[in-house]
Amino acid sequence: MRGCPVSVPGMSTALQNETVELLQQLIRFDTVNPPGNERPAIEHLERYCTQAGFDCVLLADDPQRPNLVATLGATDGTDGPVLCLLGHVDTVLADPAAWEHDPWSGDVADGFLWGRGALDMKDQVAAEAVAAVSLAREGWRPARGALRLVFVSDEETGGDVGARWLCENHPDAVRCDMLLNEGGGEVFEFSGRRHYGVCCAEKGIYRFTITAHGEAGHASMPTIGDNALLKLAPVLAALADPPPGYAMTEAPAALLRGLGLDPDDPDSSLQALRAENPGLFVMAAPMFQVTLTPTMASASQKMNVIPSRAEIRVDCRTPPGLGESETLARIEQVLGIRDGEGPFTISFTERTIGNASPVESELMTFISRWVEQADPGASAVPLILPGFSDSNWFRTAFPECVGYGFFPQRHQSLLESAPLVHSANERIDVRDLGFATGFYRDCISGLLGS
Numbered sequence: 174m175r176g177c178p179v180s181v182p183g184m185s186t187a188l189q190n191e192t193v194e195l196l197q198q199l200i201r202f203d204t205v206n207p208p209g210n211e212r213p214a215i216e217h218l219e220r221y222c223t224q225a226g227f228d229c230v231l232l233a234d235d236p237q238r239p240n241l242v243a244t245l246g247a248t249d250g251t252d253g254p255v256l257c258l259l260g261h262v263d264t265v266l267a268d269p270a271a272w273e274h275d276p277w278s279g280d281v282a283d284g285f286l287w288g289r290g291a292l293d294m295k296d297q298v299a300a301e302a303v304a305a306v307s308l309a310r311e312g313w314r315p316a317r318g319a320l321r322l323v324f325v326s327d328e329e330t331g332g333d334v335g336a337r338w339l340c341e342n343h344p345d346a347v348r349c350d351m352l353l354n355e356g357g358g359e360v361f362e363f364s365g366r367r368h369y370g371v372c373c374a375e376k377g378i379y380r381f382t383i384t385a386h387g388e389a390g391h392a393s394m395p396t397i398g399d400n401a402l403l404k405l406a407p408v409l410a411a412l413a414d415p416p417p418g419y420a421m422t423e424a425p426a427a428l429l430r431g432l433g434l435d436p437d438d439p440d441s442s443l444q445a446l447r448a449e450n451p452g453l454f455v456m457a458a459p460m461f462q463v464t465l466t467p468t469m470a471s472a473s474q475k476m477n478v479i480p481s482r483a484e485i486r487v488d489c490r491t492p493p494g495l496g497e498s499e500t501l502a503r504i505e506q507v508l509g510i511r512d513g514e515g516p517f518t519i520s521f522t523e524r525t526i527g528n529a530s531p532v533e534s535e536l537m538t539f540i541s542r543w544v545e546q547a548d549p550g551a552s553a554v555p556l557i558l559p560g561f562s563d564s565n566w567f568r569t570a571f572p573e574c575v576g577y578g579f580f581p582q583r584h585q586s587l588l589e590s591a592p593l594v595h596s597a598n599e600r601i602d603v604r605d606l607g608f609a610t611g612f613y614r615d616c617i618s619g620l621l622g623s
């Protein structure tokens with residue numbers, strides 16, 4: 174393990190300003206996905222990296238939606254590790270009427286930079302790019318291994334032309350040993366101590382449909398048919414109040430230990446978390462269990478016809494490593510029904526197993542030391558992202574790769590940031606752009622040699 178040169182809090186304002194400027198430029202490209210139309214934003218980043226001496230290549234399945242791979246150093250793996258800084262440039266949609274500043278303005282006001290993508294995740298793309306480009310411009314080159322910047326399209330709708338496509342079709346272009354992506358890093362407090370979450374895993378997605386079968390009939394005579402919709406009432410009630418059940422994995426167990434709680438007693442630990450910090454509990458509880466959230470329903474197509482068939486669609490998220498059979502077992506336990514028995518069938522419409530990186534690694538050691546020096550008294554703790562990210566595709570393609578989500582925010586906390594993601598008035602404290610750029614610079618030179 175090399176030393177851990179920390180450049181904050183004396184981090185240069187010039188670099189913070191450069192990150193602010195690049196983020197403003199990125200936000201002004203409308204990359205709402207669908208349709209994405211990420212080409213102008215990706216080409217902007219390509220020019221920025223090429224000028225600093227990076228080898229740049231655009232790889233695209235859809236010509237309007239390319240992905241940028243910018244490399245510095247030898248990537249054959251013989252000379253040391255490949256460190257990859259990953260980011261997506263597409264965003265979800267935004268309704269300007271609900272915003273205080275236009276979502277594509279990149280306005281700086283009240284100490285914040287406003288715009289769609291300011292947190293998810295053009296901020297990180299800008300900080301990663303400025304960190305890497307500023308080092309390269311100063312003449313820095315890896316003393317060992319290589320640095321790779323991978324800026325992709327199409328994360329918000331699944332990566333079919335983005336990270337997933339890259340990992341499956343151009344693995345040699347994006348292969349890496351260490352990966353930094355979105356999913357963690359905002360500061361939060363517990364028991365009087367400041368913590369920075371490092372996302373070591375994302376949950377899997379096992380969306381499914383529960384169908385109840387009955388018999389049609391005229392709605393004027395309720396008992397003439399067998400109303401499939403009514404059969405779903407107990408299923409909905411069970412979803413509203415599921416029995417406790419935990420699937421404890423490595424990262425959340427380490428999180429509880431890091432917070433001074435007991436992973437062998439998840440019930441009491443989660444109660445303690447809820448009592449002290451209800452907002453944190455809402456975000457943390459899904460890390461420990463299969464979540465089942467009904468989001469869509471359908472039954473009869475006609476007002477006067479008793480439905481012979483009724484459906485509920487459930488967004489189900491699973492802890493990493495949990496496969497289809499274990500997921501189905503938990504679903505049947507919660508709902509008290511079995512697939513194919515009685516009037517019910519359960520069918521999966523989407524299956525992506527969640528994966529994880531180990532919580533102990535050279536990268537984690539670096540992050541922990543950096544946090545301790547950059548924010549004295551604070552600590553880094555592992556966590557699982559309740560949602561999904563492109564890290565999953567990298568871990569699947571490169572099982573040896575250690576991939577974490579980490580974008581350190583010291584000023585704008587987790588509880589302040591989380592409600593703004595995918596929401597109106599998305600914004601970032603400009604001081605955190607400097608803080609994060611400092612982290613990526615230290616990380617690059619610390620892990621690849623200065």
Ligand SMILES: [Zn+2]
Nearest residue numbers: 293294328355
């Ligand atoms: Zn994102």
